[in-house]
Amino acid sequence: MQTLEYTAPKTLKDAITLLAQKGDAARPLAGGTDVLVQLRVGRRPQVNTLVDLKNIPELTRLSYDPREGLYLGAAVACCHVYEDATVRRMYPGLIDAAELIGSVQIQGRASVGGNVCNAAPSGDTIPALIALSATCSIAGPNGTRSVPMEQFCTAPGRNLLQNGEILVAVRIPAPAPNSGAAYLRFIPRNEMDIAVAGVGASVVLDSAKQRITSARVALASVAPTPLFVTAAGQALAGKAVTDEAAIQAAADAAVAAARPITDMRGTIEFRKQLVGVLTRRTLHIAIQRARGA
Amino acid sequence: MADKVHVRTTINGEATEFLCEPRQSLLEVLRDVVGLTGSKEGCNDGNCGACTVLFNGRMVTSCLVLGVEAEGKNVTTIEGIATPAGLHPIQQAFLENAALQCGICTPGFIVAAKALLDREPNPSEQRIRLWLAGNLCRCTGYDKIIRAVMDASKKMQEVKAR
Ligand SMILES: Cc1cc2nc3c(=O)[nH]c(=O)nc-3n(C[C@H](O)[C@H](O)[C@H](O)COP(=O)(O)OP(=O)(O)OC[C@H]3O[C@@H](n4cnc5c(N)ncnc54)[C@H](O)[C@@H]3O)c2cc1C
Ligand code: FES
Ligand code: FES
Numbered sequence: 001m002q003t004l005e006y007t008a009p010k011t012l013k014d015a016i017t018l019l020a021q022k023g024d025a026a027r028p029l030a031g032g033t034d035v036l037v038q039l040r041v042g043r044r045p046q047v048n049t050l051v052d053l054k055n056i057p058e059l060t061r062l063s064y065d066p067r068e069g070l071y072l073g074a075a076v077a078c079c080h081v082y083e084d085a086t087v088r089r090m091y092p093g094l095i096d097a098a099e100l101i102g103s104v105q106i107q108g109r110a111s112v113g114g115n116v117c118n119a120a121p122s123g124d125t126i127p128a129l130i131a132l133s134a135t136c137s138i139a140g141p142n143g144t145r146s147v148p149m150e151q152f153c154t155a156p157g158r159n160l161l162q163n164g165e166i167l168v169a170v171r172i173p174a175p176a177p178n179s180g181a182a183y184l185r186f187i188p189r190n191e192m193d194i195a196v197a198g199v200g201a202s203v204v205l206d207s208a209k210q211r212i213t214s215a216r217v218a219l220a221s222v223a224p225t226p227l228f229v230t231a232a233g234q235a236l237a238g239k240a241v242t243d244e245a246a247i248q249a250a251a252d253a254a255v256a257a258a259r260p261i262t263d264m265r266g267t268i269e270f271r272k273q274l275v276g277v278l279t280r281r282t283l284h285i286a287i288q289r290a291r292g293a
Numbered sequence: 294m295a296d297k298v299h300v301r302t303t304i305n306g307e308a309t310e311f312l313c314e315p316r317q318s319l320l321e322v323l324r325d326v327v328g329l330t331g332s333k334e335g336c337n338d339g340n341c342g343a344c345t346v347l348f349n350g351r352m353v354t355s356c357l358v359l360g361v362e363a364e365g366k367n368v369t370t371i372e373g374i375a376t377p378a379g380l381h382p383i384q385q386a387f388l389e390n391a392a393l394q395c396g397i398c399t400p401g402f403i404v405a406a407k408a409l410l411d412r413e414p415n416p417s418e419q420r421i422r423l424w425l426a427g428n429l430c431r432c433t434g435y436d437k438i439i440r441a442v443m444d445a446s447k448k449m450q451e452v453k454a455r
Binding site for chain 2: 001002003004005006029031032033036037039040041050052079102103104105106108109190191192
């Protein structure tokens with residue numbers, strides 16, 4: 001690994017100033033489970049400074065408010081997300097993804113914000129967050145902005161952050177009454193692998209819990225970025241929760257939207273098949289959770 | 294070259310200071326600077342778990358932590374698991390169940406198993422397997438390791454019940 005400087009600013013302002021000054025030579029460090037590996041294999045030769053974000057209060061806060069929803073500081077590790085009783089109760093769809101990332105060791109370090117910023121097509125939390133209508137709170141030299149999760153990733157390993165910008169937090173609205181969400185992925189073993197395909201889904205039901213008012217479906221590992229499939233949600237709006245044909249139509253829409261590649265983890269055909277199966281399964285779980293709540 | 298950084302930390306209960314380069318991993322620092330060679334390097338990319346240590350009580354792969362991040366933290370390595378009175382029950386159980394062959398993976402497994410049993414004294418076999426999924430072993434085929442952890446869990450509870 002190249003020689004590095006390490007700095008751990010205590011304020012957001014200092015971190016932004018530093019990153020803006022150094023440009024491509026500086027990289028934020030959250031849990032380091034992506035960036036340290038990338039540095040070690042020589043994939044970021046231009047970097048000479050790591051800016052540790054874990055001492056910045058806005059990035060380490062995790063809090064829930066019934067009106068504001070969830071504030072998930074970008075540097076909060078997955079273990080803190082899934083060990084939080086409120087998050088477990090309110091956002092099981094996020095927990096599904098946070099508990100899947102790497103091993104228990106990795107989850108002790110890996111942040112949700114790092115997963116999002118790394119912008120891997122296979123990033124497990126991203127489809128789960130898109131399904132939950134999450135937004136990205138961003139701060140930079142020119143102030144703050146907020147972007148829907150589905151717009152954050154722009155290409156494999158790329159996101160829309162501009163020079164000096166930091167993802168401060170992921171925000172998820174308070175769950176609507178009678179709503180539910182889930183995330184599933186397929187890997188060839190039980191744990192410790194990268195998604196061959198993944199699906200996050202959420203549904204909102206009417207007050208009788210008989211009809212789907214709205215639904216959101218997003219996919220991992222089948223496009224250059226995590227993919228939000230609006231057509232899948234549209235196929236479900238107004239349909240009965242027991243309408244298997246509607247669920248199949250949503251799955252078909254997801255398969256149609258998927259643009260996977262063939263690589264060592266799976267072929268195009270296999271990935272498309274997986275998207276259909278996983279979409280049906282996540283929708284069933286999401287509906288079940290919405291009805292149980 | 295970046296200047297070396299002076300880090301003050303606690304390793305296995307003892308206040309420790311070291312100098313390291315910012316790019317050095319905690320694993321490198323433990324082994325090459327502090328001289329604690331119990332933690333092993335298998336992959337250096339977070340996949341094998343041979344470098345597992347407790348970092349403020351939470352298990353992490355020390356190859357993916359920077360040495361400088363140990364400032365003010367509490368680190369427990371395999372060297373801190375046994376007591377002056379003897380081996381930790383998990384270590385004893387690994388011996389009695391022949392849960393190691395070459396031994397490279399063993400420190401990581403033992404630290405990880407301790408992290409589990411400290412939180413959950415009586416985990417199911419499935420829970421143990423899942424918890425240890427980030428620790429790879431090329432020799433044993435895992436079964437003896439899982440049995441050793443189950444055995445240790447049982448014995449530790451018997452001791453507690455007494
Ligand atoms: C063994 C292993 C298994 C893994 N398994 C999985 C898996 O199953 N699923 C999965 O999705 N991923 C997996 N990963 C990848 C990785 O652990 C996750 O992507 C993790 O969530 C990254 O978070 P981090 O905090 O470690 O990020 P870091 O490595 O600290 O950062 C990731 C990237 O984002 C940038 N960054 C971080 N925070 C911010 C911020 N707030 N603002 C702007 N930029 C920022 C960094 O500069 C870097 O480029 C695995 C990794 C390993 C080593
Ligand atoms: S050496 Fe750290 S996980 Fe393999
Ligand atoms: S005993 Fe050799 S790797 Fe586990």
